[in-house]
Structure formats: C-alpha cells, structure tokens
Amino acid sequence: MSWAHWLLDSAMVILLLGLAIRLLTTRDLFEATVLFVAYGLTLALAWVRVGAPDLALAEAALGAGVTGALFLNAYKRLARRVGWGEQDPGASS
Amino acid sequence: MTDDTATDKAPEGEASVLNRLAPDPLLYDDGGRDGPGWLRALLALTVTGGAAVVAYLLLTAPARAPLLPTLVAEHLDQSGVSNPVTAVLLNFRSYDTLLEIGVLLVAMVAVWSMDRGTRELAREEDVTDPVLEALARLVVPLAGVTAVYLTWAGSHSTGGAFQAGALLAGAGVLLAAAGFLRPPTAAWGPVRALAAMGVYVFVGVGLGVIPWTGHLLAYPEGWAYPLILGVEAVLTVSIAVVLVELFVDVPAVPDPDPELERLDPTGDPLGRLLDPRGGLTEDDEGGAR
Numbered sequence: 534m535s536w537a538h539w540l541l542d543s544a545m546v547i548l549l550l551g552l553a554i555r556l557l558t559t560r561d562l563f564e565a566t567v568l569f570v571a572y573g574l575t576l577a578l579a580w581v582r583v584g585a586p587d588l589a590l591a592e593a594a595l596g597a598g599v600t601g602a603l604f605l606n607a608y609k610r611l612a613r614r615v616g617w618g619e620q621d622p623g624a625s626s
Numbered sequence: 627m628t629d630d631t632a633t634d635k636a637p638e639g640e641a642s643v644l645n646r647l648a649p650d651p652l653l654y655d656d657g658g659r660d661g662p663g664w665l666r667a668l669l670a671l672t673v674t675g676g677a678a679v680v681a682y683l684l685l686t687a688p689a690r691a692p693l694l695p696t697l698v699a700e701h702l703d704q705s706g707v708s709n710p711v712t713a714v715l716l717n718f719r720s721y722d723t724l725l726e727i728g729v730l731l732v733a734m735v736a737v738w739s740m741d742r743g744t745r746e747l748a749r750e751e752d753v754t755d756p757v758l759e760a761l762a763r764l765v766v767p768l769a770g771v772t773a774v775y776l777t778w779a780g781s782h783s784t785g786g787a788f789q790a791g792a793l794l795a796g797a798g799v800l801l802a803a804a805g806f807l808r809p810p811t812a813a814w815g816p817v818r819a820l821a822a823m824g825v826y827v828f829v830g831v832g833l834g835v836i837p838w839t840g841h842l843l844a845y846p847e848g849w850a851y852p853l854i855l856g857v858e859a860v861l862t863v864s865i866a867v868v869l870v871e872l873f874v875d876v877p878a879v880p881d882p883d884p885e886l887e888r889l890d891p892t893g894d895p896l897g898r899l900l901d902p903r904g905g906l907t908e909d910d911e912g913g914a915r
Contacts, residue, residue: 560659587711590776590789598796599869602803606873 542582548575562608570601706850707781715786716854720843724832727824727861730868734821737872754805762804769797777862781851787858791865798870807874817867824864828857 552575556568573596580589653659660666698710698718705713715723773790780786801807831853832843839846845853 586784587780587786587789590784591792594789594792594796595869599792599799599873602796602799603873 545575545579545582549579562611563605566601566604566608569604570597573597573601704850706845706854709780709782709784709786711784712780712786712854712858715788716858717845717850720828720832723861724825724828724843727828727864730865731821731825734868734871738875758800758804759806762800762806766797766801769793769800773797773862773866777858778855780858781855787861788865790858790862792869794862794866795869795873798866799873802870802874807870817871820863820867821871822864824861824868827860831857 549572552568552572556565556572559565559568573592576596577589577593580586580592654661695710698714701718702708702710702713705717707713707717773794776785776790776793777787778785780789798807835844835846835849835853836842
C-alpha cells in the first residue's frame, strides 16, 4: 500500500474512533446526533476503502440519511415533551 | 430556562407537581445521569475484554483462502447478473432477502401498532423553511432518477434494490422535513399497498417458479435476469415507502396534561388510571386502524 493509502486509512480510523468516543460521551444529544451522521458518512468512506461500494451506498443513505433524520426527529419530540431549554438540551431541566 | 408550553395554563405558585413537565427519561430517579459506578465499571470491563478477545482472534487466525468468492465467481454466469453482490442477494441467497423485506414490513407495522390514537399534527412553530423547500425541489427529482438508475445498474455494477430504496427513502425524508409530506399517512390505502407489494411480489415470484423448477425461488433457465430486475424494481419502491413511513408516521404520545397531573401525579401521560378508555377521544372512534 502506498503512503497515500496509509495516510488516508489512518486518518479515517482516527476520525471514526474520535467521532465514536465523542458522540458517546457528550452530554448534548443534538451534538451526538450530528456526530452520528458524520460517523455514518465516514463509515461509508471506509466501506469504499475495504472494497464494498454497495455497502457504502447503503450506509450513506441509511446511516446518515434515514437514521440521522430519525434521531433528529426523536430529539425534537423528546425535547418538546420533556421541556429541555435551548441552552441545556439533554441535561436535567 | 425551560420550555413551559405544557404548563402555560397553570397559575403561578401552584404545587411543584404542576410545574413539572414530563419526567426526563434520561435521568435516574435520584436526578443523576450516569447510573451506579459498579455497573459502569462492569460494562467497561466487559466491552474492553470482548474487544481484546476479538482483536486477538482476528490477529492470530490462520491465513486461509476465502472460499465463498471463488464459489460465487464460478457460478456467476448462471445467476443472470454480473454483479456478484446482486447475484448473492437476489439469486443465490434470495430467501434471506425475502425475509429481510418481511422484517422491514413487520417493523413498520410494529411502529404503527404503537399508535395511541392521537396524531402529532403540524404545529404552528414548525415554520416552513424556504431553503429546505428549495433543496427538496432540487434534490428529490435527482434522487428519483438516480434511484431508477441504481436499481437497473445493480445487475452489472454497484447498486441494487436496497441502495436505490435507501436513496429514495432519504429523498422522502427530505420531502417530509421540508413539509411536502404531511402525516398521517398510515391509513392511506396506496401507502399500505406499496409497502406490502415488495413482500407479495417476491413471495409470488418464489412460489410461481415452483411449477417450472420445483424449488422455491429457483429461477427457470434464462428467466433469472428479468425476474431479478422485476423483483428489484418492486423492492426499491417498497423499501422506500417502508423507511419513509417509519420516519413520517411516528406514533404520538400526548403532551402532559396539567389537570391530569393534579389528579394523578403518577405521571402516566395518558391518564389511564383515571380514564378507562385510555386517553382516546371521540375523534378516534371512527378511525380505521
């Protein structure tokens, strides 16, 4: 593998791990949802790198598109129902 | 600063239970967020240990030539398509795909069944966004054309029913977010028909080939490609409809009612302990569900 491949792959691995850790530990659920969408898109690129372009298409559309939208929808309804303020979403009200 | 749309009817100075909105589901009873320390330590240990075991197994596994790609390559010309992924999904393991579509349909019905009879209709504060509308007008036709292409291209290149269906579902989600798709849609006949069509056509094809080849889903000679293409086309639409339904037709739980809270502070949002009909109103009597 050329050094460009190594660079790209290691950057993607670091990005995947960093995104995953951040989105699991953050207190702000909206941030977690946005990071989840970014994670899905990075994972789609990773699928391309391991030679599974069909998986990459499905991951981009489903993981980032549909699931991300579902999470945002759930967050919006939950926030409205529980009464999270704009400044402090996801924490105790 | 909390949003008190649910308590704006309550006069100030009432008992604290009226000022309490629905209990925050993310907090434990003592108000903490993280749960007991011993449980978190146990989970961390289990997950890390499991990951270490998997990594060790992967690193020390003996090198072995994978068998399946060779098998697939050998029989690819018999499958009717030239993309090995589509050949596996729609021909060699078509039964699995059939069950997957069935799972999607069942999931959609399960989400519908959680409906308590009320609908979260568009609220006044859901202002339509002109940027989102413009984006939807630009993207959705493109997505439609691309989805048709992906369905057809799946037979010889990257693509297929799932990819095209997922793309269409994303376009549908964008439509719903921009306000062009209004819930409720679950009771509408065409939606149900389109969602179920995937399973029906797939099962129909699977059973229909039995008189010719004697086996479920065993395509007859020379018919593999048209059958696969036909099933994929139907599956694309079905998958898209199911996924958009999962996003659009979310069962609604009514907002907490301050009056119910005063009478029944257990926090049951439907007041089932008070109202024997479980929160249904007269509007819901005639609803076909």
